[in-house]
Amino acid sequence: MPGNLNIFDISGRAMSAQLTRMNTTASNLANARTTYSSAEEAYRALKPVFRSVEGGDGIATVDVEQVVKSNIEPRMRHDPNNPLADADGNVWDAGVDEAAELIDMIETARQYQNNVQVLQTAKSLILDTVKMGR
Amino acid sequence: MADKIFGIHGDALRLRSQRLSMLASNIANSATPGYKAKDLDFERAMQEVRGGSDADRAAKGNAGYRIPLNPSLDGNTVELSTEQTLFAENAVGYSTTLSFLEGRVATLTRALKGE
Numbered sequence: 001m002p003g004n005l006n007i008f009d010i011s012g013r014a015m016s017a018q019l020t021r022m023n024t025t026a027s028n029l030a031n032a033r034t035t036y037s038s039a040e041e042a043y044r045a046l047k048p049v050f051r052s053v054e055g056g057d058g059i060a061t062v063d064v065e066q067v068v069k070s071n072i073e074p075r076m077r078h079d080p081n082n083p084l085a086d087a088d089g090n091v092w093d094a095g096v097d098e099a100a101e102l103i104d105m106i107e108t109a110r111q112y113q114n115n116v117q118v119l120q121t122a123k124s125l126i127l128d129t130v131k132m133g134r
Numbered sequence: 135m136a137d138k139i140f141g142i143h144g145d146a147l148r149l150r151s152q153r154l155s156m157l158a159s160n161i162a163n164s165a166t167p168g169y170k171a172k173d174l175d176f177e178r179a180m181q182e183v184r185g186g187s188d189a190d191r192a193a194k195g196n197a198g199y200r201i202p203l204n205p206s207l208d209g210n211t212v213e214l215s216t217e218q219t220l221f222a223e224n225a226v227g228y229s230t231t232l233s234f235l236e237g238r239v240a241t242l243t244r245a246l247k248g249e
Contacts (some may be wrong), residue, residue: 007158014162050166058172058197060159066136111164114214118158122224128232133239
């Protein structure tokens with residue numbers, strides 16, 4: 001395999017990147033529908049930032065560069081009976097778009113599977129090459 | 135010496151392996167914004183190798199960016215349907231080349247053993 005990245009690095013690191021994405025999605029869905037006393041302390045969806053890492057010769061893998069908070073604003077709701085309500089009787093719901101998170105989850109799972117498939121194919125081809133002539 | 139025994143198939147395997155890594159890179163980066171899918175023009179590279187060029191140089195000279203069928207908003211040009219089809223095709227090509235090489239090795243082994 002040419003370059004300083006082999007096919008196991010390429011797919012393996014892509015798998016860990018997708019796993020990080022799956023973890024953020026899980027956190028976001030777990031925190032959806034939680035309420036807070038102010039917009040500042042309310043939970044905002046976490047999003048990973050993917051960045052491709054060049055390995056030379058047209059080969060690249062992917063890493064999570066950072067995890068950022070999304071800019072979805074927490075929704076204000078008037079609910080004076082809620083123990084968390086502020087002086088005006090308002091509470092804030094976490095800034096999470098549940099539908100988008102679910103779609104993200106499915107996409108992440110599919111892309112993880114694709115990388116596993118690539119790894120399996122590459123592994124069997126390499127093993128065949130090793131066994132050549134036996 | 136090894137070049138003469140294995141003929142074109144040694145270089146073909148090298149190109150197939152390089153292309154396998156490139157297509158794996160594309161699949162790995164299917165969710166990276168701004169990533170441009172790359173590929174190797176295998177037929178042209180093989181022609182250069184047949185014309186006496188080095189396999190590594192042929193791989194470098196015939197690499198390029200893929201033109202997407204449906205450009206996406208985030209600038210990523212990976213289309214999984216295309217990449218997966220080509221990956222499968224390339225994997226089969228790799229296996230075929232490997233069979234040719236195995237044939238050569240078997241021939242040589244038989245000649246050496248004198249069976």
